[in-house]
Amino acid sequence: MMMRVYFNLLGKTMVTHGTHIESFLSPSYHGNINGGLRKSVSILGLCMLAAMPGMPASTYTATPLQLPADLADGGQPFMQVYGFNNLGQVLGEAGASSTDRRGPHVWTNGVPTALPIPTGRFFAGWTGSFKINNSGDVAGDLLENVVFGAITQLRHAYIWKNFVPTELVPPRFVCPAGGVLSAAPMGYISGGLNNAGHVFGASAYFYQGGGHCSEHWLYAGGSFRRVDLSPVYVTDGDPPLGYIVLNDADQIALPTYTGTVILNPDGSTKTAPPAFGWPTGANSRGQFLGFYKAQSGEAHITLWDPQTGVTDLGSSGYGYLNNLGQIAFSLPYPFQSKIWDNGTVTDVTYPVLNPPISLNSIFTLINDAGQLAGPQNDSISTKYVLTPSGNGCADAIGGSVSVTRGGFRYNRANQHYTQTIAITNTTAGVLTGPFSVALDGLPQSALLFGVAGTTLCDAPQGSPYLNNQAATLAPGASLSFTLEFINTQGGSINYSSRVLAGPGGR
Template identity: 25%
Template sequence: MRRHHLLLLGILTLTPSKVLAVPTYTITDLGTLPGGDFSIGSGINARGQVTGRSNIAGSIPHAFLWDPVAGMRDLLPVDEPASPSSASVGNGINDNGQVTGWAGDLGVEHAFLWDPVAGIRDLGTLSGEAASYGNGINDSGQVTGTSPIVAGPFSFNSRAFLWDSATGMQDLGTLGGVESRGNSINDNGQVTGSSEIEFIGPTHAFLWDPTTGMRDLGTLPGEGNSEGNGINDSSQVTGTSGGHAFLWDPVTDMQDLGTLGGTFSVGNGINDSGQVTGQSTTADGADRAFVWDGTGLFNLNDLIPPGSGWTLQGGNGINDAGQITGTGIDPGGQTNAFLLTPVTVAEVPEPGTLALIAVGGIGLGLVRHRRRQNA
């Protein structure tokens, strides 16, 4: 074999195929409702619509729906006849623009379902008394959350529920204790949340299935507690255990997602690609929003335009397009909801690959030079 063939073979052999992804995001300030100075984005759907809460004059929180075209809308204005409540919060939104959360005065809050056409619907409670809170909603309009049941005179135990327009509110039970809460629901009707595993005992994340019931997802090794906060249509769950964010998978079980250098992290939202967003402390104890993409945990503040003036403190929801909502401090020092939209990811060769490509170019140049000399 000729030497220039060996040179080319060596170049091709040494050149690695791996490329590095460089994710970046644009940032949109979702603002506040009129008179407010604070907002949090809690959930996001496939259309980039966001729900959460914003205070209004008097520091009263109101649930909102933010739309890329229409901006922020108060879902429960105080002058709306169907909503005499003084406060409300939006927690979950589906791809039809339906929102769930809670509304009411202190101590008498009720879970609601808000629909763009039908408006607001009170979902009631499990016991007919006390309160209820809607936390997650799927594309069928099923809602999960928590509502107390009567445990005795003046005594209540909180329970995870599943609400359906046909069957009403269903108690999902527990893992052996007396209390549970539902946090998120997927399009298969599966619910995740947390439950006591014994009376006044540790709480574990669960996966509730309409057919098989409630399954204990366990904890990270050596930890006593866990909670599931988000679930996707592949039954993957994210949450926290022992102060660390986790990803639970039906095949690979529970994986520790680590931190941004600090001691605490929590996974809040997950999309159908298995990307997770949440919050983590850094080495200096600061709260920062993160995204986990299967290769590692990334500080979202490092992935937005330099000089934006934003400090992203927590990610709460992520859709299948990779858009993220959460809360942060805007350039004016106000805590506001944000929307991150990923810029087309550039595939950039690793530095070592660039060097080898350069060597390859030199080698090819030498081969061509020799060919010209021998011609």
């Protein structure tokens, strides 16, 4: 079996969409590798994975994303990736080059699953408006052909949970009766869906004879509440721009002509420093990713941490922010992927021979385990998940420690539900650190704040963990961890704890 790999080496033009700079490139090089190579890069043994997660990796192994079998026979294959989560799932669109022969997919361990499209709806042909969260939920919009005055298409908001689509039909809040509804998640570049499964969206009611009324909503916990944008905009109508970000605390970053304003759930606002520019992403630490365009025309990626201010990463292209505060970003042509981590920048080094990934590829979709997905700078080359490689996994030491949990308290100052957890060495020997506590089975509505990473090496994958860098733990000695949860729904917080120790990957 032959596997076709297409690489683009030369850029023609670039159009910026926030930090996601789409490249319209000429297909200048087509390469082939055979099936033997493909086998060699197939699913990895998890025990081969990274040491010391939380630090950018120096080497990676690659898992290819398969082209959907049912859509692959329509001429030139098409595959583009837009989202990535802590389960290692990749969101994108794939199929044939013809837009009516491709659709949204989620790849799990490299295997694609199509997102079902309900009858009467069709895929708009661009999953840049689709989002995936760390539970595997996908939010996006589908179109419907209609005849209603001058309106010929309506946009409908959907959320897929376990690949089952549910249309989000918000109630009418303030718009006058009548008209037809078009509703869709907002934030076409990033952020209409957060990790709690909440969706920020907009509704527009179109009336016979012309005119429309817009209102905005947050879908959370199975119900809708109105989001009044009038504290930010002059009217509650359509925001002027598409860059809208919803973070895990249900804060909404809204672009204005003078910068970015954060709309808090209680209706209060906070204005970002002008140097931040417009928002494109956010993480559970309360940080926001943004961009601005310099006078030279170059886009600059920015990070705004309300605690420390704005950091300018310089001239750059694509950029994504994970919950560790790391930013995977690309330099403009000649493309190069890098990871910014608290001021230190590390080059992403691709596997050279197995498979041969072009140095000009852009891998900036990053998750909390340090995995990367891409390339994003073309629609025809094979896509991969890059997994940090290292020196084995940490030890699960649940049998050597006791775990004592404290009770909860809600901290109004940071709106976190806080709990302490202590591990005690119950053996007669000294345990070797560093130590981590991973939380398995957390409810989707409870998000661990300040994660050191998510498990990748020790199954199950995707569990958030905190670190304690203690080198050793003496017999009878204890270590304490403070857990803080973002829990906007206020529901109970249950989990199973898993204690990992040693220098290997988590």
